Amino acid sequence: MIASVALSMALSPPLLIFMQKGILPYFGTRRVAEPERESDVQNDHPEIILAGFGRFGHPIVRLLRTVGRCPTVLEMDSDHLDFLRRMGATC
Structure with a gap:
């Protein structure tokens, strides 16, 4: 039991690195660039x-x-x- 715990702890970091670098770039979700928003500032002073x-x-x-x-x-x-803003709760 101790050997299986030690082996799983030793193999977890390399497997996670392999997953992030080798598998997820091909099958993971990709972020879509958000459109440019106008400034939220309504009152400069x-x-x-x-x-x-x-x-x-x-x-x-x-x-x-x-x-x-x-x-x-x-x-x-x-x-x-x-x-x-849509509900009219802001100034």
């Missing part, structure tokens, strides 16, 4: 910067919009911001 537009950021933006302020939102998930 922000008064308020909000990091995150999740459960806590969304109500804060709504509160700021009611008092006439439009914050610049920093969000990692661009798909989430695109969805919110």
Whole structure:
């Protein structure tokens, strides 16, 4: 049993390298280049910067919009911001 564990541990790295270099380039998925997107920046001179537009950021933006302020939102998930723009939730 110890010999089989030692043999499998010794052979795993070379087999993984062989798989990545020899097999996956021919049978793996290929990434398609994404089209160039326009800049997401809508306000070049922000008064308020909000990091995150999740459960806590969304109500804060709504509160700021009611008092006439439009914050610049920093969000990692661009798909989430695109969805919110379509729903009219951003400034």
